[in-house]
Amino acid sequence: MQIYLSARDVRKTYGSHHALAGASLELYEGEILALLGPNGAGKTTLIKILATLLTKDAGRIDVMGYDLDRDEQEIRHLFGYVGQDTDRSAYARLTVVENLRFFGALRGLSRREIDEQIEKLAGYFDFGANLDKLFMHLSGGQKQTVVIMRALLYDPPLIYLDEPTKGLDPLIAKKIRAFLQTYVRDERKSLLLTSHILSEVDELAHRVALIHNGVISAAGGSDELKAAVGAPHLIELRDADLPAEISQAIQQLDSVTGQIEREPGWASFGLTDPQLGTEAVLGLLREHQLHVPFRLHTTTLEDAFVHHIGVLNEQFEK
């Protein structure tokens, strides 16, 4: 599988603030890669550098065989970009079609090509009824749809989306996610997105890159990142009702991988198998005639994210 985008040791400083301190990532053909990180981690800076809106201080970026330092203009033909705050990012007093025709013309598309693309994309989004509305009269979700349509108007093989569903209601966000999944699969595109919505990333992304303090600290499939937490399935027992010796005994069970710190007030134990593990732990409690409130938990991307950031913060403090 081909690497469409490769960023190596990218650095960017604003004054004394290191926004990127050696970020590296790769985006493969047909892949959805999510860039995940806390506020100020460097997600938007990296995506703006890739979108040629900011220059990097150091590092190397190759996009489909072009070097960003040398071939910026060629690279601009290859990606579609949607930044944050799309609420006002088109001309308010132009209709959707007029906006898209103007932006399409700047991409060298003929009127016929633009109209064909508008029809195709409007079909994907079921957006035909809104095409003649002024941009200023659209809802937030509709405006976001227009801006995504604009980014895809010229069929770029790479798509960069900076928090594409930020501030949208769940139904529209779901519709956009569904579209992106279908579009990337059917049109063989590669998508790099940033998001704070972990469930969205879990649903959409083939791989996740965790960025923290300007460095990509971990990258892999969602399951790989979850596995790093310790176990994919947990049984959690209320701490206050669990004697220490029972806690020790649970950790000795074959189907338990160990104790994990996850949430204050709860003792979390990793399970090799959710069913067998749960039966074994509950059996042990029954043996000791203990009634301890418990709950089952499947490790989420949020757990992986919190775990990674926690580990990184510890390392940073040391």
Added chain:
Amino acid sequence: MATTTSTATRPNQQLRSRSRSISAWTVLRATIVKDLQIQKRYLPDLVGNIVELGIRVLFFFMLSGIISVNGDKSPLGRDLSGHDMFVFFQGALLLFIFNSTALNTPVNTITRDLSNGTMEYLYSNPSSRYAYFLGTVVAKALITMSIFVPLYLLLIFSSSSSPTNMLLVMAVCLCALVTLVAFGVMIGLLGLLWKQVGSVTQVLGILFELLAGAYFPIAAFPEVVQYLAYALPYTWGYDLIRYYSFNGQWQPLLPVWIEWLILIGFGVFYTLVSRILLHKAERVAKRKGLHLM
């Protein structure tokens, strides 16, 4: 993910995007069409401008009946008063109506695009940004033409100048307009670097109105002020318009051919400076983030 990978290679035809490089002319044309479409939805603005112009003309018509410039300070060789004064003022109005084209439109465009986020789109796209900025100013100039034409016709009717000279007045206006458009783009690009450019344009607007001889002949100014006036493109535009409006009776500041050269020189100068400034503004903005962040 993939177990075998290969490094990035140039995209094949199937994967290549439809995006193509386009000429600056295409960008210019698309931008003008876009801005005219937007202006179509702001028709009350245009009506307001026409009403404002009508009031200005009426004001200067009344003013020309009550003030005069003595013959020794008048480049006309006689007292500048009454009908002559009205023609004098009309010469100023012909160029002055393009003031906002030169000063406000580019800055407003950049401010609006920056705050709206359209600037991000323009900067991540391979088409000419210079042509885009130029297009917004040209569109505004075209819209202003709708109030220029009646004003020009009024001058034809109220001036006793020959048809050739009136065509030369038009030529001066067009040349001055090109200069002002380039000047406007230059000012607008400063808006990429400094948010405070808006206040600079206000000062420049006052200078253009008061110092360049719009309302009083340059010869009536103190000598130091006269030298400052020579640095403004409007000064030469006003002077040439008056020279032709008064059928050659107006004593120009310099020989007419030199004034033409200065006016054209300003146009070339501002065009070159604005192009250089665009590159510099982009480089700085992309390095520091500035508003583009």
